[in-house]
Amino acid sequence: MVQVTSQLSLPVSIKETDTFDSFIEGQNSQVCAYLKDVVSQLKSGHVKHWLTYLFSDNEVGKSHLLYATCQLAELHDVSCIYLKIEDNTDLTPEVLSGLEHYSLICIDDIEGLTHSLDWQVALFDLINRIKEQNTSSLLMTGNQPAKLLPIKLPDLLSRLSWGMNFQLMSLSDEQRQQVLVVKAKIRGMNMPLEVAKFLINHWPRDMSSLLNSLDQLDEQSLQQQRMLTIPFVKSILDI
Template sequence: MPQNAVDFSSIIDAARKADPANARGWYEQLELVSFEGGTLKVMCPTTAIANFLSSNCTHAFTAAAQTVTGHLLGVEFVCDDFEEDSPQQYQPQQNTANHDIPYTLHPDLTFDNFVVGQSNRLAHASCVAISNSLGVTYNPLFIHSNAGLGKTHLLHAICTNVASNTQNLKIRFLTCEAFVSKFVEAIENGDLLKFQETFRNVDMLILDDVQFLSDRESSQDEFFHTFNALHSQRKQIVLSADRPPSEIPSLDERLLSRFKWGLVARIDKPSYETRLAIVKKKARVRGIEIPEDVASAIASKITSNIREIEGAITTLGAIAYTDNAEIDISLCNDILGCKEVEPQSVLSFADVIEAVVKYFKVKQSDLKGKSRQKSIVRPRQITMYLARHKTKMSLEEIGYKIGGRDHSTVMHSIDKIAKLSREDKLLKQQIKDLDNLLDVAKG
C-alpha cells in the first residue's frame, strides 16, 4: 500500500475513539512520514510527545490503523529533535526506570499548561526562576502541598524547560522511594561507589515525595552527603513533599536545616477562579470543547484535587467520543454524581443581578466594577447577600461573578447586609421586595 493511500486523518479519528482517555489536542500536529515494511512511521513535534505516544497509545493507533486500512501493520512514533544523552531522550516502548529520568516527561506537564493563581504563584515563579538559572536563584527549592495540587506538574515543567533550553546537562529526576530503593540495591550488590557517582555527579537532582525519607536513617545519611556534595558545587536541588520539612516525621535535624537553606514554597487549594481556568486549560489540551456551565459545575464540585478535575474531563471526553454524545450539564451532573434539578426551580446569579439592577436602577457593569459610591456599593453587597441565600453558589463563585472578588470580600458583604437588615428598616424592606421579585422569577 503506498503512503499516499493511507488516510492518516481517519486513523487519528479512530485512535481518539479507541482510547479517548489519552487523546490530545496536539494529535493534529502528528504527521505520517513513511510507510515501509508494514510499519507506519509517525513524526511527533517533540520527544516528550513521542515518548507519551509510544508508552500509552501504540496499541490504540495500531488498532486504528489496521481498522482504517484493512491491513496488518504496525505504528512507530519518531521525532527528529532528540539529542544524545538528552534528559528527554526518546526511547520508544521501553521502561525508562533505569535511565536518567525514570518518569517519561509528560508533554502536558509544561509551564505553558500550568494555570497560575494566588494559591501557587510563588511555587510557579520559583520553578521558572531556577529552570533559567540552575544552582543560583533558590537552592534547594522545596515545594510542598497536599496530593493533586500540581507539585509533579511543576517538576516535569522544570525538566522540560531545562532540557529545551540547555544541552548536555545531567539531570536525575526520580521519586524518593526510587532513590531509597536504588540505595538499598547498591548496598546489597556492593555498588555504593557507583551509586554515589551517579547521584553526586549531576547538574540537577529532582526528588519527588521526600517525605518517604521518614524513619529511614541510613537513607537520610546518604542523602545528607549527596545534598552536601551537590550544593557545594552549586548544582541545583529540587525537592517536593506532601508537607513542609518541619512536619516530616523523624527527619534528621541536619537535613531539616538544609531543606530550609533555599526557598520553601507551599501550594494551597486553588480558588474557584483558578479551578475554572484549570478546567478550561485541561479540556483544551485534550481537544475537548466544554460549555461554560459545565466548566463551572466541575470547578464548583471538585474543590481540592486537580487530578479529580482531570478525571472528570477525561470521562466527559470519553463518553462524548464513544457515544457521539454532546457534552452538556446533564451529562456533567451524571458524571459528578449531582442530582439533576429542574431548571424552573433554581435561581441563577443572572436572576439575582437582573432583579437588583431593575430595583435600584443601576448598571450591571457598575455592580461588577470597582466603584466605591454608596449608591453602587450597597446594591453590590445586596447582590452578594441574595446570591448566597437564594442560589446554590459558593462564596468563591459569587466573588468570581461579581467582578473577580475574593471569598473574604463576599463573606464581609453578606455579614454586613445580614447585620444591617436587622437594624435598618429601609434595607429590610429592600431585601423583602427583592425576595418577592425573585420568588416571581423562580415561578
C-alpha cells in the same frame, strides 16, 4: 516505590501536559517565576538557587511543577533527573549516588524517606555534594514544612533550611474551573466554563477526582461524538 525518570525517558503524557503553560498559577506566580529562573541560572552556568523545597497538601500541583521545570530544562539542554519517593521503595539509597552530576535534580515527596535513616543520610550526603560542587540545583517537595517533617537526622533538617522554602497555595473554585478547561483542551475537548463550574459544584472537589472525570468524558464524547454539555456530563457521570 521509587521512580527515576531522566530527561531522556520522561513519559510523553508528562512532557505534553505538565508544563508551566498548563499550570494555573493562582497565588503561586512567585514560585513559578522562581523555578523558571532556576533553569535560566543553570543554562547560564551561574547557580544561585541551588536548593529549593516546595510543600503543600496533596493535589495542589507540586509534581506538576517539578515536571514543568524538568521539561523547561530539557528545552534548554540542561540535564535533569526526576525521582519520586514513596513509602514502599524497591530501590536502595544508593540511587542518590552520582545525581549531583545532573544540572537539575528533582526529588518528589521526600516525606517518603522519613521512615529510613539510611535514605536520610543518603539525601544529606547528596545535598552536601551539590553544595560543594555548586553547579547543580536540587528541587524537593514534601507534604508539610521542612521543620515539621519527622526526620530523624538533625543535620538533614538543618540542610533543608539552607535553601528557599515555598508553600504552594490551593486554588480557588474559579481557578479549578480554569484547570478543567485547560486540561480538557489539551485532550482535544472544548469544555465551556459553565460545564466546568457544574463539575466543581457536583463532583468531588479534589483535583485528582476532577481530572479523573475527564477520562470518562473524553472516552464517551469520542464514542458518542457528543459535545461537553451539562446534560451530557450528568448522564455520563451519573450526577
